[in-house]
Amino acid sequence: MQILITGAAGFIGFNLSNYILRKSNAKIIGIDSLNSYYSKKLKKDRIKEISKNKKFSFFHVNILNKKKLEKIFKNNKIDLVINLAAQAGVRYSLEKPNEFVNNNIQGFFTLIEIAKKYKVKKIIYASSSSIYGDSKKFPLKESQNVKPKNIYALSKKINEEAADVFSKQYNMSFIGLRFFTVYGQWGRPDMFMMKYLTSSYDYSKKFYLNNFGNHTRDFTYIDDVCKIMKKLIFLKKNKIENEIYNICSNKPVKLISVINDINEITKQKPKIFKRGLQKADVVKTHGSNKKILSLSGQQKFTELKKGLKNTIQWYKKYYNY
Numbered sequence: 001m002q003i004l005i006t007g008a009a010g011f012i013g014f015n016l017s018n019y020i021l022r023k024s025n026a027k028i029i030g031i032d033s034l035n036s037y038y039s040k041k042l043k044k045d046r047i048k049e050i051s052k053n054k055k056f057s058f059f060h061v062n063i064l065n066k067k068k069l070e071k072i073f074k075n076n077k078i079d080l081v082i083n084l085a086a087q088a089g090v091r092y093s094l095e096k097p098n099e100f101v102n103n104n105i106q107g108f109f110t111l112i113e114i115a116k117k118y119k120v121k122k123i124i125y126a127s128s129s130s131i132y133g134d135s136k137k138f139p140l141k142e143s144q145n146v147k148p149k150n151i152y153a154l155s156k157k158i159n160e161e162a163a164d165v166f167s168k169q170y171n172m173s174f175i176g177l178r179f180f181t182v183y184g185q186w187g188r189p190d191m192f193m194m195k196y197l198t199s200s201y202d203y204s205k206k207f208y209l210n211n212f213g214n215h216t217r218d219f220t221y222i223d224d225v226c227k228i229m230k231k232l233i234f235l236k237k238n239k240i241e242n243e244i245y246n247i248c249s250n251k252p253v254k255l256i257s258v259i260n261d262i263n264e265i266t267k268q269k270p271k272i273f274k275r276g277l278q279k280a281d282v283v284k285t286h287g288s289n290k291k292i293l294s295l296s297g298q299q300k301f302t303e304l305k306k307g308l309k310n311t312i313q314w315y316k317k318y319y320n321y
Contacts, residue, residue, distance in 0.1 A: 001026040002077055003233070006063055006111065007084035008032050008050075009043035011188045012126070012179070012225065016082070018050050019226035020233065027055045029076055031069075033062035037087065038190045045318075046186055063107040066114065073118040080233065081115050083108060083125040088152070088188070104155035105162075112166055122173040124232060125163065127156045127244065129180040129218070129285045138252075139288035142178070142244045150280040160244060167242035175232060175240060180248035180287045184222030184307060185314035192217075192255065196262060197315050199270035207270050211277040213256035216284040218248045221307035224299070231296040248287035249301040261305055265312055 003020065007013040008030025017028050030050070034043050050056050061068045063085050072078075087096075087103040108125065115123060132140050133147035148154040156178075163174035183193050199207035225247055263269050277283070293299070 001079045002029065003027070003080045003082060004029045004031070004072070004076075004078045005082045005084060006031050007086065007126075008058065009034055009047050010084055010088075011186060012182060012222070013082075013084040014046040014050060014186055015184070015222045016084070016226050016229055017056060018053075019223075020230060021050070021053045021055050023230060024234070025055075026233075027057075029057050029059065029072065029078070031059045031061045031063070031072065032085065034060055035087075038188060042186075042189065062103075063111050064102060066110050069110065070114050070117075073114050073120075078115075078118065078120055079122075081111065081120055081123045082229075082233075083111055083123060086126060086155075088190075100151045100155045104152070105158050108159050108162065112162070112170070112172075116166075116170045116172065120172070122175075123163070124175045124177065124229070125159060127160055127176045127178045128153060129178050129246070129248070129287060130282055131156050131160070131178060132282075132285070134282055134284075138284070138286040139250060140246065140286060141288045142246060142291055149282065164242050173240050174242045176242075176244040177229070178244060178246045178248075178287070179225070180218040180220050180246065180285055182220050182222055182225055182247075184311050186318075187222075187311065193258070193262075193311065194315070196259060196270070197266075197312065200262065200266050200268040201316075201319070203270060205270075207272055209255065209259075209272050209274045210281060211283065212274045213254065213259070214283070215255045215281070216252045216286065217255065217258075218250065218252045218285045218287050219258070219304060219307070220247060220249045221302040221304075221310075223307075224249065224301050227299060228292060228296050235295075245292040245295070246287040246289055247292060248285075248289050250287060250289045251301070251304070252284065252286035253304060258304070258308075261308055262312070265305075265309055
C-alpha cells in the first residue's frame with residue numbers, strides 16, 4: 001500500500017507517518033509547503049527524522065499547486081490520501097482569513113479533484129473540535145448541530161460538507177476526523193502546552209493564561225491518535241461513504257490543572273500573566289469517542305500525566321534544556 005500524506009511536516013502528519021512506517025509495510029509519500037506560520041526549523045527537523053526510513057519520500061509542494069501535485073499522482077500509484085495540510089491557528093484566522101480560505105478550502109477541493117482523476121477511492125481528512133463552537137451540551141457528539149465561531153472552524157465545516165457531496169458524486173469514501181487538542185512530542189510551538197514549557201525553561205519568555213485558566217480541553221495524546229488512525233487506514237469493514245468521527249480521550253481537564261501537573265514534573269514554576277477570554281476562543285471542549293471506538297475497537301487512552309512526562313522528556317532533549 002502507498003499512502004499520500006499532506007502536511008507531513010506538521011505535528012500530526014509527522015507522528016502519523018512515523019507510526020505507520022514503524023507498524024506496517026506501507027510506503028508513504030509526504031508533501032508539505034513548509035510555510036513559516038511557525039518554526040520552519042522544527043518542520044525540517046521532522047522531515048529529516050522521518051526520512052531516515054527508506055519507505056518514506058518527501059516532496060516540498062503546496063496542495064494549491066495543481067501542476068506539481070498532479071505530477072506526484074501521475075508518477076506514483078497512490079492507494080489512499082490522508083489530508084492533514086491546513087492553515088492552523090484560531091487567533092491567526094482573525095488576522096489572515098484569506099489563508100484559511102485558500103489553503104483549507106481551495107486546497108482540499110484541488111486534492112479531491114486530482115485524487116478522483118487518478119482513481120483514489122478513499123480520503124481521510126482532518127477536521128477539528130472547534131467546529132462545535134461554544135456548545136453547552138456535553139459530551140459533544142458528531143450528530144449534533146455545529147456552530148463555528150471563527151474562519152478556521154468554518155473552513156473545516158465546509159470541508160465536511162464538500163466531502164458529503166463528493167462522496168456521492170464521485171463514488172469516493174471520505175472519513176473526517178474532528179481532532180480534540182492533540183498534544184505530545186514534536187508538538188506545535190504555538191500551542192498552549194509548548195508555550196508553557198518554553199516559559200518553564202526560559203524565564204525570559206512570558207506566558208499568558210487566557211480566560212484566567214478557566215478553559216477546559218479534551219487533551220488527546222498523539223500516540224493514541226496514531227493508533228486510531230492506523231486502524232482506520234487498514235480497516236477491513238465494508239466501504240464507508242462519508243462519516244465524521246471525534247478523535248478524543250473523553251476526559252476534559254482545566255488548563256490550570258494541566259499547568260500544575262507540568263510544574264510537578266519539571267520542578268519549574270514560570271510567572272503566569274492571566275488575562276480574559278480572547279476573541280474566537282472556545283471555552284470548553286469535551287467530545288464523545290463512542291462512535292470512533294465502535295468502529296476501531298476499544299483502546300486504552302494514555303493517562304495525561306504519562307503523556308505529559310513523555311512530552312517533557314522530548315522537549316528537554318530537542319531544545320537541549
